[in-house]
Amino acid sequence: MSLYLHPPAPAMPEPPLLLIPLMGVSVSAGFPSPAEDWAEERVDLNVRYVQHAEATFYFTVSGDSMVSPIAEHSIPDGATLIVDRALSAKHGDIVVAVIDNDFTVKRLYCRNKRLALLAENPAYPPIVLGEEQELSIWGVVTAWIVRPR
Amino acid sequence: MIALVDVNNFYVSCQRVFEPQLNGKPVVVLSNNDGCVVARSAEVKAMGIKMGAPWHQLRDFARQQGIIARSSNYALYADMSHRVMTILGRFSPNQEIYSIDECFLSFAGLLQDHTELAQTIRQTVLQWTGLPVCVGIAPTKTLAKLANHIAKKQAPFNGVCEWQKLSADQQTEQMQALDAGEVWGIGRKISARLAQEGIHTIADLRAANAELIRKRYSIVVQRTVHELRGISSIEMEEAPPDKQQILCSRSFGQAIYAEQELAEAISTYIARAAEKLRKQGSVAASLAVFIRTNPFRPKDPQYSQHILVPLTQASDDTLLLTRAALWVLKRIYRRGFAYAKAGVMLCDLQPRTAVQGHLFLQTADSIKRAALNKTMDDINRQWGRGAIRVASAGFNQGWKMRQNNLSLHWTTRWEDLPVAH
Secondary structure, three states, rough: OEEEEOOOOOOOOOOOOOOOOOOOOOOOOOOOOOHHHHHOOOOOOOHHHOOOOEEEEEEEEEEOOOOOOHEEEEOOOOOOOEEEEEOOOOOEEEEEEEEEEEEEEEEEEEEOOOOEOOOOOOOOOEOOOOOOOEEEEEEEEEEEEOOOO | EEEEEEOOOHHHHHHHHHHHHHOOEEEEEEHHHOEEEEOOOOHHHHHHOOOOHHHHHHHHHHHHHHEEEEOOOOHHHHHHHHHHHHHOOOOOOEEEEOOOOOEEOOOOOOOHHHHHHHOOOOHHHHHOOOEEEEEEEEHHHHHHHHHHHHHOHHHHHHOOHHHOOHHHHHHHHHHHEEEHHHOOOOOHHHHHHHHHHOOEEEHHHHHOOOHHHHHHHHHHHHHHHHHHHOOOOOOOOOOOOOOOOEEEEEEEEOOOHHHHHHHHHHHHHHHHHHHHHHHOOOOEEEEEEEEEEOOOOOOOOOOEEEEEEEEEEEEEEEHHHHHHHHHHHHHHHHOOOOOEEEEEEEEEEHHHHHOOOOOOOOOOHHHHHHHHHHHHHHHHHOOOOOOOOOHHHHOOOOOOOOOOOOOOOOOHHHHHHHOOO
């Protein structure tokens, strides 16, 4: 059994400061907008869910292996995964891994020198890595998106 | 100190990030129309297949050897390149992006050990993007290129070669082992002439009389000699100068005969070129169109023609430029030829802000037109190139590129995202 986890993220110089455009609140002279001083940048999904833009990729989930009886753990068929390659995978993370040249999304188990990929769906047995199999973690899932319609 | 960072077998490596089954297999990426080999994996290089080899001659050999071919997926390469360059840009205050897969970084004033920093760069790019890079570090750009070449070819360097850490003897040894033609900026013609004068290796070139080289060749070659000696003579260029002309041309997937089909291709190329023009904030004052048959089929009747026309007023408007280009096409089109290639060139570019108005010309409401062009660019950015186009670009586009082994746009289209089970 061999494990290829990514090395810990090396020290990165700070990313350059983000330039945030000022709100384009234009008002006619002499009539200051009462809202102008309170204007803020609108919330942006990217800011919240994408920590490392250059290392972030999206996947589509196929199948029900991650459908869980626990609602908040459940990743249904068709969900969009947000995958960050800059993070180092650790025990308990949901990861995209490569097994036998296929991408799979599972929960990573690595405790007591045992390595496995666990499906959330109890109908799927854990994938315990055999001697011959290579596990390579492609990236860490940081969020998923489900659309009800 | 200057570092040259580049991605190993860039196109092949991009494919492998999303197709793990290609790892360790011989892989080639083919040019537009699947014409020839433009990228090779290490396994393919080891088989002796040359860059630019025509694919149709290789196909049988490839099948025997299990070589896997992919059509160029430029949408993917452009996105991956952008990611790599952004990451690399954080490691230095001064970056010159030299091509889609390589850039110079100034290491001037950085206190950290350069080899260590370069290894951090390699590790970060590999982890963040899945792409392997090599780094060459030297006091000049030309030597950095050379060091990068050594880092890539010689395994003991582990992907990083810092020129200054080699002893003088080692440096000379490396230079003696490589042809002068391997030096950055020395083309085939010059290296052939150099060889006639007894300058065969890079070491020979470094030892050559620089003054004589300037007289016999050019100041550019002299600069290269200086750079090989460690005297920095080629500056870092941060912002590439705006393009002076924009060319868009392609070979067709199959020969086409009708003016209508040529018009579709020309309209498509104009749309692409005009989009680039607007992106750099320029307008074009003249425009050229060319069409030609296939010179590699000498038995077919041959025809090739191009015309350059000045525009009444410099413009970046797709509709206006399309009208002008189709007008030119009408004048150069001859019936009865099998056309293999067409192209457009926008010339005499100038900043949009410096445009002179025309006294006698009634322009379409130019503000409205600018808004229309911007809207087209926005729509095409969101929905994919060509989602909205002028009707003359056609709907069938039977002339379009042949891409039999095209992979998905994994990072630029929602419907193409990779699938995890």
